[in-house]
Amino acid sequence: MIISQNKPFEEVLAFLENSEKIIIVGCSECATVCKVGGETEVQEMKEMLEEEGKKVLGTTILSPACNLLNSRKDMKQFKEELKETDAILSLACGDGTQTVAKVAKPEVYPGSDTMFIGEIERIGQFEEACKACGECELGWTAAICPITKCAKGLVNGPCGGAKDKKCEVSNDNDCAWLLIYDKLKDLGKLENMMSMREPKNFEKGNAPRRINLRNQEKETANA
Amino acid sequence: MSLLKDVLERGEFGVTAEMAPPKGTDLSHLLECARAIKGRVHGVNVTDFQSAVLRVTSLVTCKLLKDEGLEPILQVTGRDRNRIAIQGELLGASVFGIENALGLTGDHTVVGDHPQAKPVFDLDSVGILQAATTLMSGKDMVGIELQGTPTFYLGACVTPRFDPMEAQILKMEKKIKAGAKFFQTQAIYDLDTMREFIEKTKHLDTKILAGIIPLKSAGMAKFMNNNVPGVFVPDELIERMKNTPKEERVEEGIKMAGELIRQLREEGLCDGVHIMAIGAEENVPRILDAAGL
Ligand code: SF4
Ligand code: SF4
Numbered sequence: 001m002i003i004s005q006n007k008p009f010e011e012v013l014a015f016l017e018n019s020e021k022i023i024i025v026g027c028s029e030c031a032t033v034c035k036v037g038g039e040t041e042v043q044e045m046k047e048m049l050e051e052e053g054k055k056v057l058g059t060t061i062l063s064p065a066c067n068l069l070n071s072r073k074d075m076k077q078f079k080e081e082l083k084e085t086d087a088i089l090s091l092a093c094g095d096g097t098q099t100v101a102k103v104a105k106p107e108v109y110p111g112s113d114t115m116f117i118g119e120i121e122r123i124g125q126f127e128e129a130c131k132a133c134g135e136c137e138l139g140w141t142a143a144i145c146p147i148t149k150c151a152k153g154l155v156n157g158p159c160g161g162a163k164d165k166k167c168e169v170s171n172d173n174d175c176a177w178l179l180i181y182d183k184l185k186d187l188g189k190l191e192n193m194m195s196m197r198e199p200k201n202f203e204k205g206n207a208p209r210r211i212n213l214r215n216q217e218k219e220t221a222n223a
Numbered sequence: 224m225s226l227l228k229d230v231l232e233r234g235e236f237g238v239t240a241e242m243a244p245p246k247g248t249d250l251s252h253l254l255e256c257a258r259a260i261k262g263r264v265h266g267v268n269v270t271d272f273q274s275a276v277l278r279v280t281s282l283v284t285c286k287l288l289k290d291e292g293l294e295p296i297l298q299v300t301g302r303d304r305n306r307i308a309i310q311g312e313l314l315g316a317s318v319f320g321i322e323n324a325l326g327l328t329g330d331h332t333v334v335g336d337h338p339q340a341k342p343v344f345d346l347d348s349v350g351i352l353q354a355a356t357t358l359m360s361g362k363d364m365v366g367i368e369l370q371g372t373p374t375f376y377l378g379a380c381v382t383p384r385f386d387p388m389e390a391q392i393l394k395m396e397k398k399i400k401a402g403a404k405f406f407q408t409q410a411i412y413d414l415d416t417m418r419e420f421i422e423k424t425k426h427l428d429t430k431i432l433a434g435i436i437p438l439k440s441a442g443m444a445k446f447m448n449n450n451v452p453g454v455f456v457p458d459e460l461i462e463r464m465k466n467t468p469k470e471e472r473v474e475e476g477i478k479m480a481g482e483l484i485r486q487l488r489e490e491g492l493c494d495g496v497h498i499m500a501i502g503a504e505e506n507v508p509r510i511l512d513a514a515g516l
Contacts (some may be wrong), residue, residue, distance in 0.1 A: 151331055152301075152342065156349040157394040159328040160382040160409065163452040169331045181390045194393055196400055199306060199350040199364070 002030040002093045003118040003126045006041070007111055009048060012089065015109040019086035021055045023078055024111075025100055027092035028063035033120065036112045037061075037091030045091065045111060057081040065096025072103040082106060134204030140192045142183035147200070149176035155197040157181075225322040226294045227266040228376040230495075231405060231430045236488055237495025238516060239266040239296065239407065239432055240507045242288070244279035250287060256504035257291050263508050263516075264293075266323055268407070268497070271298040275335025282312055286319045296378065297321050300329025305345040306354060310363055313355055317373030325378040326351030326403070349394070349401045352377055356402035379403040381431075382453035383411055383420035392423055399429055407497040410436040410447070412456045412483065417492040433493040435484060437476040437500060437510060441465045477506055481513020488514070 016022060024042050031037030039061060046056045058081045062074050075082070087107045090097040094114040101108035116128040131148045137155070138145060147153045151169040158177035161168030167175045184190050231237045240260055245253060257267070267288055271281040285295035297316045299309060313324060326349075332342040346354060354364055361372040379398040385391035395406065411417055411433055424431070438444050441464040444456040460479060467475040484496050496514075500506050 151333075152328060152344040152347070154328065154344065154347045156347050156397055158385075158390055159347070160380065160385065160391070161330065161452060162385075163450075165386065168452070169333050178387070178390060181387065181393075190393075193390075194396065196349070196353075196397055199346050199353070202345065 003115045004093045004112045021085045024059045026061045027065035065092035225376040230265045238264045239497045241268040241499040243270045244284040260507045266296045268296040271300045275330045296323040298325045300327045301346045302329035324375045352401035377402045378405040381406045382409040384453040405430040407432045408434040410434045430494040432495040432497040437480040484514035
């Protein structure tokens with residue numbers, strides 16, 4: 001899931017300094033789970049902005065905001081308001097916010113910071129799990145990501161920095177490589193760790209990346 | 224040919240010392256220390272933004288030390304440069320006639336003085352050694368032929384008391400496969416650590432230089448025990464420091480380091496020593512005197 005958190009309200013207010021009339025949008029998926037852009041947060045934001053003397057012309061929860069066709073359709077409900085409004089405030093993630101900006105004319109501002117791709121450990125508790133590096137390494141690392149969970153993204157085993165099995169970067173983090181080591185040992189696969197890894201190919205992570213399944217299918221058909 | 228390589232491969236007891244470039248452009252203290260240890264060591268490691276703290280670069284300092292007649296060992300970490308810059312740095316070193324290089328992953332930027340910096344870590348220690356080995360074959364990492372090929376005596380570091388030890392030895396084996404011919408260890412203070420380490424690595428064909436950091440106080444020893452991964456200062460040494468009058472503690476630390484080196488050598492527990500005097504390199508000759516070297 002995409003993990004996000006709210007921006008400080010002062011920052012949001014500064015974006016909207018010259019905007020009187022505002023539409024607020026949220027997102028039904030990740031941003032709702034993160035308690036950043038769900039029904040409750042959109043309503044709270046509405047109240048806070050109204051207290052600051054802004055006029056909120058409308059609110060909605062896009063489902064989900066990052067679906068271009070869906071957001072285009074959903075935003076049509078504000079046909080009249082969109083002519084009038086000065087700005088749209090999005091509480092979706094950075095992806096959803098950009099989608100909204102594509103389908104709406106008025107200025108769109110983010111009300112949240114997008115943090116990482118992560119796992120929901122329990123309600124309100126998230127941990128980064130994947131850097132979307134473009135070539136998954138989990139197949140040889142006992143499914144613990146060295147690119148994400150090791151602070152240095154190392155591919156050849158632990159650096160010398162771990163103390164009491166915690167990472168040199170923070171005592172709150174287990175050394176990913178020692179977790180990988182323990183797990184591989186349990187699985188009887190320690191030889192995975194002994195294999196020499198070539199330096200990782202970061203070319204696969206160059207932004208912006210695109211995938212077009214239809215073209216891919218055509219290519220396979222032609223091959 | 225690299226003096227360090229020559230000495231170690233002849234089976235002589237190798238001595239290296241570590242020097243950190245200054246933060247700023249005044250290298251007079253560094254050069255003073257260099258002159259003091261010239262002729263006493265077989266190599267001088269120049270740290271590469273040690274502890275992720277901004278300083279003069281390792282390469283420039285290596286060149287100055289070489290001009291002074293010392294044998295530099297270029298340290299290269301993966302923290303601040305990608306694979307293009309690292310290969311370029313190695314080629315540059317070779318142009319300057321620097322023949323020793325040490326590949327290190329490097330401390331993370333967040334522990335240094337510019338925690339806001341973007342950490343690179345494109346290559347880790349193994350990757351840097353692989354890159355250097357590839358350059359030595361006359362090609363760069365993507366297989367393009369070089370105009371002129373560098374030669375390096377490659378080294379790496381190892382922590383003899385890492386927990387779990389097996390994970391560290393496994394990585395040490397990889398560093399050897401990647402081209403490391405010698406290892407400098409994290410500081411050690413007791414013979415048992417080294418005995419155990421040698422036992423566990425006796426299947427490996429490599430040279431090991433035991434790391435020596437002279438103690439300056441009991442507080443420093445305690446700090447290292449609590450904060451430096453893999454370092455263990457035995458209680459008796461801490462006591463000995465405590466029982467020494469304040470103004471004699473530096474001298475006592477030098478004596479203790481000398482004793483340790485002597486014992487390591489007598490028992491054949493290492494192929495040499497790597498002395499890290501941390502800003503007090505002028506003391507290195509006295510440590511060597513105390514060790515009878
Ligand atoms: S290696 Fe890690 S970051 Fe890359 S795709 Fe797999 S889980 Fe994600
Ligand atoms: S201590 Fe472990 S997790 Fe932290 S940077 Fe080193 S190898 Fe990675």
